[in-house]
Amino acid sequence: MNNSELDAKLKAAREPVLPADYREDFPRLVLAGLRSAPRENRRPRRLWLPRLAWGMATAACILIAFAIGHWHGLAEAKAGKDALANTKFIQETLAMFPNRVRAIVQDERGVNLVLSDTENVPASTPIYVRICDGKNCSSLVTFSGQEIQIAGQKLTVLSQPDGGIILEGNRFVWSSSEPVYAGRKLKIEAKNLGATTM
């Protein structure tokens, strides 16, 4: 079959005949459709909104990255000493990430910051905890209600109204009022850092 034969065959194919009343009514149908169709929004689209959101998110990320970098600088400067004994360092860290610091941990690897994804850490009196397992010691500053991993232990730190502290681990419960039993060979120390409250 050559092109001419194909074209002849294609052109021989009829189209359905549209009813006369449909053809007559068609312009009216379109005009009715125009009235019911949503009017084209000629106002400029608010393209700046998503751009602004992206911009703000990027700025927030940069700010957080800068703050963490700055914090690491501070932490490294203090690392040689007992960073968590430095009240100013703790205050600066808490001020840098308001309601997001779950814990500042210092162990053999250095000082680490445990941050919450959102600002959901309630402002309360910071609690200092130090755990030694015979060989290594880790210390942290955290807040009541936080669940923290330290020295291989998963602990929930709780502050009592009388200022006492309870550490609830998987295999033991330790209380500042009964500091003797800490299970195995753990040596635990905990205290409220009242003056450091932000």
Added chain:
Amino acid sequence: MGDMEEQQTWIAQSRNGDHAAFAALIRAHQPMIHSLTYRMTGSLADCQDLAQETFIRAHQQLDSFNGTSKFSSWLYRIAVNACLDWRRRETRRSQLHDQWGQNQTTESSGANDGAALDELSREVQAALMKLPEKQRAAIALTVYGGHNHAEAAKILGCSETTVSWRIFSARRKLKKLLSKIGDCHE
């Protein structure tokens, strides 16, 4: 279709909200748009919907028609785009196409060559529906719309070479698909 001057008047009046002028534009162009939308969809119901959608889109975009091309070419372009957006209604298309084919056979069964033509029409349309949409659009514009490759390229928004290649590919497939049918009716 009215002459170019008259058409320009209708366009200007339509832009100013004159629905009677736009109705005149619709009447002048509706056969060619219905033909295109039918060839693109193979469904009478979808062809009518798409023709309506084409004119509604045209009215909404009338301000963007700058007169550098023919109004009919501009309208064709809107119709082709509406047809390419039509994929989501493909299920409905196939159902209605089958239904239409059955109806046509029944309606024309009284005429001797009418039945044969309808059979050919159905087979040709079925073959067209087996083409990729852009190849089908190229065939619809050139074979049924009477446009040359350059005009079809403008409507489809691609190069003339692309149109030529699509038509070449489409013809090759159509020849295979239609080689065994319709010979006795030629």
